[in-house]
Amino acid sequence: MAQPDEPQPTVVPSCPLPSKICDVLRSDRPRSCCGMAMAGFRTSKYQVPEWHRRNAGVYYKAFTASEEAERGRAESQHLMKHAAASAQRAQEYSKTTLGQRLQDIHFWRVELQKEIMELDAETNLLAAQKLRLERALDATEVPYSVVIDNLECRERRQPPDLVIDEVERQLLKEADLIRDIRDLLKRTIIQATTQIRSNRIQKENCELDWSDKVETYHIDDKCVSYCTDSTNVQFHPSSVKFEENASTPKSWAQFSHDNISSAEQEKLASVQLRSLINSIIHDASEDLRMQRAAVNEAFDNRCRELDDAKFRLEQHLQQILKDIVDEEANIVNLKKAIRDKEAHLKVAHTRLFDRSFRPNIELCRDEPQFRLISEVEELTVFLEALKRKLMESEQNLKNLEETRMKLEKEIAVKANSIFIDRQKCMSYRICYPVDLEVASYKQ
Incomplete structure (x- = not known):
C-alpha cells in the first residue's frame, strides 16, 4: 500500500568548502514516522558525512563573516x-x-x-x-x-x-x-x-x-x-548654498x-x-x-574843488560888495553933480529969461547973451551926459546886486555841496568796514 506524501527534507545549498573536506553524498532521506505532528521538520537522522559537511559549511560561513567583518x-x-x-x-x-x-x-x-x-x-x-x-x-x-x-x-x-x-x-x-x-x-x-x-x-x-x-x-x-567643542554649533542644511544677491570678492x-x-x-x-x-x-x-x-x-578832490570854488566866489563876492559900495557912492556923487549942474543951469536960464525983458534996443545979442546961451548948451550937454552916466551907474549897481545875489546863492550851493560831501557822506563812510576778510572771522 502506497505511503502518503511526506514533507521533503530541506536541501542545504552547496557552497565551496576547504580542500580538506571531502564531498559526501547525502543518502536518501528516511521516511517520517511522526506523521502530521512533525510536518515541516526532518524526521530522519543525518548521516555522519552529511554532519561533517554541514559543520564545514557553518565553519566556512563563520570564517567568511569574520574575514568580511575584519x-x-x-x-x-x-x-x-x-x-x-x-x-x-x-x-x-x-x-x-x-x-x-x-x-x-x-x-x-x-x-x-x-x-x-x-x-x-x-x-x-x-x-x-x-x-x-x-x-x-x-x-x-x-x-x-x-x-x-x-x-x-x-x-x-x-x-x-x-x-x-x-x-x-x-x-x-x-x-x-x-x-x-x-x-x-x-x-x-x-x-x-x-x-x-x-x-x-x-x-x-x-x-x-x-x-x-x-x-x-x-x-x-x-x-x-x-570648533568642534563649541556648544553653539548646530546643523543648518539650508545655509549650504550661495545667495542670489551675493557679491563676488x-x-x-x-x-x-x-x-x-x-x-x-x-x-x-x-x-x-x-x-x-x-x-x-x-x-x-x-x-x-x-x-x-x-x-x-x-x-x-571834490571837496577841495568845492572849497576852492567857494573861496573864489567869496573873493568875488567881497569885490562885488566893494564895487556896490563904490557904485552907490558914485551914484550919490552923480546925483549931486546933476543937482549942481541943474542949479547952474537954472542960474543961466534965469539970466537969459530976465535979459529977455530988456526994452527996445537994449535987447541986444551981446557977448553976455552969447556966453549965457553957450553956458546953457554946455550945461545941458553935461547934464545929459551925467544923467546917462547915472542911468549906467544905476544899471551897473543893479547888475552888481544881481551878481551879489548870484554869488551868495552859488556860495550857499557850494556850502551845501561841501556839507553833503564832507559832513554827510565822508563822515558816514567812517563806519565802512576796513577789511572784508577780517570781518569774515568776526563773531
Whole structure:
C-alpha cells in the first residue's frame, strides 16, 4: 500500500568548502514516522558525512563573516582616519581663509574709517568757510548801505552842483562792485552748501559700508572661534548654498574702492572749493578796499574843488560888495553933480529969461547973451551926459546886486555841496568796514 506524501527534507545549498573536506553524498532521506505532528521538520537522522559537511559549511560561513567583518573594520578605521584628517584640514583651511578674509575686512574697515574721519574734518572746514562767506555777505550790507546813502544824499545837491562828477562815477562803480561781490558770495554759499551735502552723503555711504564691515568682521571673527567643542554649533542644511544677491570678492572690493574713490573726489572738490573761497574773500576784500580808497580820494578832490570854488566866489563876492559900495557912492556923487549942474543951469536960464525983458534996443545979442546961451548948451550937454552916466551907474549897481545875489546863492550851493560831501557822506563812510576778510572771522 502506497505511503502518503511526506514533507521533503530541506536541501542545504552547496557552497565551496576547504580542500580538506571531502564531498559526501547525502543518502536518501528516511521516511517520517511522526506523521502530521512533525510536518515541516526532518524526521530522519543525518548521516555522519552529511554532519561533517554541514559543520564545514557553518565553519566556512563563520570564517567568511569574520574575514568580511575584519576587512570592514579596517576600512572603517582607514575611512575614519582619512575623514578626520580631511575634516581637520578642511576646518583649518576654512579658518585660514576666514583669517585672511578678516585681514581684508580689517584693511577696508581701516581705510573707510580713515576716509570717514578725513571727510568729516574736511566737511567741518568747509562749513567754517561757508560761515565765513555768510559773515562776509553780512559785512557787505554796511558798505552797500553807505554807498546808497551817499548817492541819495548827493541827489539833494542843488542844481548848479548836481553834476555827474568823479565822485558819483566812483560811487556807482562801488555800488556795482558791492552788488557783484554779494552775488558772487551768494553763489559761492550755494556751492558750498551743495558740496557739504555731497560730502555728508558720501560720508554716510562710507559709514554704511564701514558699519557693514564691522558687523561682518564680528561675524567672521566669531566663525573663526568656532570648533568642534563649541556648544553653539548646530546643523543648518539650508545655509549650504550661495545667495542670489551675493557679491563676488572682486565686486566686494570694488564697492569699497569706489566708495573711497568717491570720497576722495568729494574731499578734493571740497579742498579746491575752500581754496576758492579764500581767494574770493581776499580778492573781494582787496577790491572793496581799493574802491573805497578811490571813492575817498574822489571825495577829497571834490571837496577841495568845492572849497576852492567857494573861496573864489567869496573873493568875488567881497569885490562885488566893494564895487556896490563904490557904485552907490558914485551914484550919490552923480546925483549931486546933476543937482549942481541943474542949479547952474537954472542960474543961466534965469539970466537969459530976465535979459529977455530988456526994452527996445537994449535987447541986444551981446557977448553976455552969447556966453549965457553957450553956458546953457554946455550945461545941458553935461547934464545929459551925467544923467546917462547915472542911468549906467544905476544899471551897473543893479547888475552888481544881481551878481551879489548870484554869488551868495552859488556860495550857499557850494556850502551845501561841501556839507553833503564832507559832513554827510565822508563822515558816514567812517563806519565802512576796513577789511572784508577780517570781518569774515568776526563773531
